[in-house]
Amino acid sequence: MLTFHSPDTQLRQPVSELHGGEMVSPFECPARVEIILRHLRASSLGEIRAPHAYGLDPVLAVHDRGYIDFLAGCWDAWQSAGLPGEPTPSVWPSRCMRGDRIPEHIDGKLGYYALAAETAICAGTFAAAQASKDIALAATDHVLDNATPAFGLCRPPGHHAASDQFGGYCFFNNAAIAAQHALDRGLSRVAILDVDYHHGNGTQQIFYDRDDVLFLSLHGDPLEAFPYFLGHADETGSGSGAGYNVNYPLPTGTDYPRWCQALEQAMQRIGDYRPELLIVSLGVDTYEHDPISAFKLASDDFGDYGRRLAQLGLPTVFLLEGGYAVEEIGRNVVKVLHGFESA
Template sequence: MRIYHSEMSKARRARTELDGGQLVPPWECPERVDMILAGLRKAGFTEMVEPAEHGLAPVLAVHDADYVDFLATCWDDWQALGREGEAIAWIWPTRTMPGRRIPSCVDGRLGHYALGADTSICGGTFEAAQASKDVALSALDHVLATGEPAFGLCRPPGHHAAVDQFGGYCFFNNAAVAAQRALDAGLSRVAILDVDFHHGNGTQQIFEQRSDVLFVSIHGDPMTCFPYFMGHADEVGEGEGAGYTVNYPLPEGTGAEVWFHVLEAAKERIRETGCELLIVSLGVDTFEDDPISAFKLSSDDFTEMGRRLGALGLPTLLLMEGGYAVEEIGVNVANVLSGMTSGVVERG
């Protein structure tokens, strides 16, 4: 399987995350990339490819132009004020203060465009986000050209990024950008299957009124798990998109038996809708020892995940989402790809 990766994806090195009332080093860090690459190489994946540059047009096909401009200028605007810390939102539009106008100052714009205070903006953020979507799009181009699966080692991740908001370490929604590009290339319907522990609120928001993208997510119950305010089972899409959003919220502590039962149900929904491409938002934070998640999959379970994904028989693009800096992250990613590769061989 071809692996797409860019060293520029490590340009973002944030120092601060608000967690439990303290500013701490973020769980999402550049070292994740090196740990995943090491695991892939140890497992025998040696075809590593630098992505081509794709510019901002594919991003603007799914994201608001003013939002993209904000991401491009935020760090410079923040530094121009003489601030020593990183750019973190501290006030938001709310139910009682709806924010019908976007402020001109950087603090107000941060509040408008941020989902929460968990994710800071620092030097290199915009550059890393651009590299991450280039990884996704180059991997997609390979899948569309060959029908073979490909893995995009995206960093920053993307599935929490909405049309005009960032958060959860995400700035550009890589899976959404790739799905739109595939549709623009002539496909009729694309499936995005999100297997990250945390619900892909951004992907849902981007596509919930459309029927050309089926969004299916298996995730921690938002009543107790981030991002809290989306991902319930009764969220099924709106208008033309009714029936094309499928959420499977599961309780904390969910293990492999239940998780794989739900995966089979998710696969059946994908089969029923006649999707021509599968994009997997691949979070491996369902791992039993992940520091900020609460499912109980083992490293061997990720091999089985790959086999079952491969058994769908669709051209498949896998894009990195969550899974944090624990020793097994590289093993778990490699196991998914190994399982999928064996599934492709068995079908052939």
Template sequence: MLTFHSDDTGLRRARTELDGGELVTPYECPERVELVLGRVREVGLGEVRAPETFGLEPVLAVHDRGYVDFLATCWDDWQAEGKRGEAIAWMWPTRTLRDDRIPEHIDGRLGHYAMSADTAICEGTFEAAMASKDIALSAVSHTLASGEPCFGLCRPPGHHAASDQFGGYCFFNNAAIAAQHALDRGVGRVAVLDVDFHHGNGTQQIFYERDDVLFASLHGDPRTCFPYFLGHADETGRGRGEGFNVNYPMAPGTAFDAWSRALDDALARIREAGCELLVVSLGVDAFEHDPISAFKLTSDDFTALGRRLAGLGLPTTFLLEGGYAVEEIGINAVNVLTGFEAAC
């Protein structure tokens, strides 16, 4: 299986994350990519190739231009104010405030465009996000052209990024950009299957009123798990999108037996919808030893996941989402890919 990777994903190396009332070293770091890439090479998965450059047009197909412009200039604007740390939002347009006026000051713009305070913007963030979406676009383009499965080693991840918000380590929604790119090239309907422990709130928001993308997400129950405010089972789409958004919230401690029953239902929905392409938001933080998640999947369970995905018989693109810098991130991500290939 071909893997797309760029060293530019390492240009973002944030130093600060708000966690438990403390500023800590972020769990999302360049070492994640190194661990996965090392495993790709160790098992001989296939060629590792640099991505093509696609520019901003595919990004603007799913993201607001003002938001994209903000990401492009945020770090420079932050530094121009004489700020010494990294750019972190601390004020939001909450329920009692207006959100129809975007402030001019960088603090206000951060609050307007940030979903959460966990994610800092630092030097290299925009450049890494651009590289990550190019990886996603190169991977899905290869699948469209060849019919072959492909792996995009994306970083930063993308599934928490909404049309005009960043957070949860995500800036551009790589899976949404890839799905839209496929639609723009003639695919009739795309399935985006999100197996990350955390709900793909951004992907849901982008496609919630559309029927050309079926979004299905297996994740921790938002009553107890980030992102808390989206991902309930009664969120099923709106208007034309009714029935094309499927959430499977599950309790902390969920192991593979229960998780795989949700997976089987999601796969059945994808079959019934007549999807022509599968984009997998491949988060592997459902792993039992992931530091910021609460499911109990084992490394062998990820191999089984790959085999079940192959059973759909669809052209498939895998894009890395979460799964944090424990040694097994490489094993788990690559187990999905080798399980898929073995079952094809």
């Protein structure tokens, strides 16, 4: 299985994250990629290739222009305002405030375009986000051109990024950009299966009223888990997208047999939909020792569900999302990919 990777994903190096009421070192860190690369190179999965630059047109196909301009200029605007530290949102247009006016000051603008306070923006964020979506697009093109699977070693991840909001370590929605790119290349139906512990709220929002993308997500119940305000089972799509959004919220402590039941149900829905491409938002933070998640999958379970996904018989691209048990992330990612290949 071909892997796509760019060293520019390492340009994002924030120093802080708000977690549990204190500032800590970010859980989403460059070491995640380094360890996955080490395991990939030690495996028999195949070549690691660099993507070419696709520019911003594929991004603008799913994201708001004003939002992209904000991300491109955020760091410089923060510096120009003479503010210390890293750009971090601290105020939002909440239910009791207006949300139809975008502040001019960077502090207010951050809150307008943010969905949470844990994700800081640093000097290399925009460049890393561009590299990450290039990886996703290159992996998708490879699958479409060769009918063989590919893995996009994306960083930063993407599935929390909505059309005009960042958060959950995500800035460009890599899976959504890849799906739209595939449709623009002539496909009629794409399925996105999100197996990250956290709900892919951004992907859901982008495609919620469309029937050309089936979105399915297995995740921690939003009553208990980030992002809290999206991901319930009664969110099934609207308009022409009614019935094409499928959420499987699962309780804290979910083990592999229970998780696998939901996976089988999702696979049945995918089979009925008959997509021409499957995009897997591959978060391995379902691992039992992940520090910011609460499922109980063991390492061998990742290989098993990789084999199950292969049974769909679909052109498949895997794009990295979460996974914060850093020392184990490489092993768990490679197990999914090996499982898929072995089937």
